[in-house]
Amino acid sequence: MNPAATAVPAAIHCGGPGLGRSACAMVFVTAGSWSDPPGRSGLAHLWEHAFFAGSGRHRTARDFAAAASALGHTFNGHTAAEYTYFYLSGPADTLDRAMDLLLTCYTAPRWDDGEMAIQRRAIDNELRVFGDDRQRRVRQLATEALHGTGPFALSPLGRTAEIASLTGSDVAAFAREHAGPGRLAVLVDSPAHDSRLDDVIARHFAPARSRPTTGPAPAGYGPLTHLALELAGRTAVVALAVPGVSYRLTTREMYAMRLFHSILGGIPGSRVGTRLRDELGLAYQARTVLEPHAATGALITLFTCAPERVTEAVCAVTRILDEALDAPVSAAELARAVAMNRGIHARDRETPTARCLVRGREILRRGALPPEEEQFALWGDIGADEVLTTARRVLLPWQTRCAVVGPPGTHQPLTEAPELPGAWKLVG
Template structure:
């Protein structure tokens, strides 16, 4: 069965999307805001994430977070939220019979927060932030460190959670100002997927969000793109392993090369038959797991490989990752291997038809970012990728000018020197 969303736009500009899946017994409702970490000012780093947490601490109708949680549980829900670089999402699975109440509860969260318990939430977020800091106060999260290399002196290069000093300085005025500037209907999408009727959703949204008003916020500054050579960042930390991330500058969200990049990720780290898994784990036995991720933003992106290994294995691990990515730029992928990877992707697309969460993300987040694509469109784009295109895109994606390496752990001067030399050799070999 092909899932086709239905959409309306309320008078205030709020887009509402219904994904009707009548064969299911549940529904998922989500509200997306097109604002995240990159919308924070440097002196207010982490504010988007902090506001997301604060909306759970009570409303005019539910003075405590316990009462708010109980209200969602009463309709079969468990409300949650997430903040990333460019968006914030509030979502919950619910019983389909209670869709209007779920929409109303989301509106109550956004339109009437009390911002009670700011100091308590600061302590909670501080504990979360401390997980990424060592005993000397140094950042040890490879994702955050790689972002700093990729986008220096820009909000994309700051941790979404913020810094200890910025978290400590947040005020109710900061929260209300951010809420007023970014949480406006034209900057949001309400979506529901599951056993529901589109008309019921549209009517519930029109009632619940009728008073929501506000102008669109100004766009943020573009990310820097001035890197011309490989970069490395080493942080010494007391651990038994070294956490390694090798990150390449990727493509913007609407870039035509992304379908090939998605398949490149699966070729390198898409299961037990992927190249890095076979090389690093099955052949060499130097990692428990290795993962590759692809992130795309408005004007930039990142392709990263993450692993942890013992210090004595670091050089081999770096060499193998660089060897595998360089091989993809030099030799066409075997047609049979590419077809196997495509089939795995096609299966995942098919499975997503059964997921209310996947459907609300596809059509809700997709609408928010101007990137709505059906499963059929995604499948067709992947099917059209050839071995020659994989090689071409790999050559652009894995160019040495966009290479960034982060290593955190019990590092020595010798290891740093050898790793830096390997980056130089990679750049020389790719000329």
């Protein structure tokens, strides 16, 4: 089957023959937390939790879990800013029945009040875990620094007080208004094409031929602001977010930026890690991540250090970035970055679930599904000059945002640092 020509939500097949005996069916929806209505933060997240909490003849989450496990399948879901996905994964010979279970959750949910209460409590406990995780807190602060104080700055997990008031009727309205079939792709990865899967989909959906439409997303960045959260402890966790990376870039430009990120701080022996850990002794670990969205995003440097050395570490990172945008990329650095990204590329496609998720994101970002061989070959087709030229054109270092989670007063010296123009805000 040609994925690019497949009707949506007819199954998009992500695998190929001879890939083993396991399989995955995934519902990928182009609606996430950025689709939450005002004052109802966490609604998409509650929908994700409630998705498996009773549907069709399976009245409760326990009933559904028993039915899925009887087929040998595990299941899960995830809420991101721009999308939500749900999947079952297990033996290929029961995939048709597993897919029927999965799609019944979408087409015939129960939204039982008792089950909703259970899921709200589960999310409350999840938020407690998030609150104690400094790395996740600083990543979320970096998102807020990039996007301002509006809905695009909120965590996909939601806010406890707003989630507490959400009901099954709210979840039903979200599913109807923001996550309808026009936002849906059904993805399948199995050792061989199984026509029974298309029959299952036909029982649940009328045919539709358009690609999934996308939900709301920020068109630009918020005011230049740095954020600090004061928490007692012996360390400070810092994020420096350099705007510019988004899916407005072409696939080739995104590959070039992934190579630049790898050289800067994304792989062992990278510039940031070597300088901060080995040469300056400022941090145990330091790394970079790419966090692109539809029209916004950033290259983010993350590190943990002693609170009294935060300013020294931040200044060191800004110098490393300046040098990286000024000095050529060496042949050895590029070769290692290409090799590592080829390895990551292969690892991210090792399992049926992983291949479905990669394809779902490609549908969201690009619409088309390029051949896998073409995608893999692109890593070796980008030279050092192209990596540097792309990074210089894309990144906006003068718009860098800083987020700090640490003991009281940790961020105070940074308010005077010339490397970080802009206002500082202390968050609760």
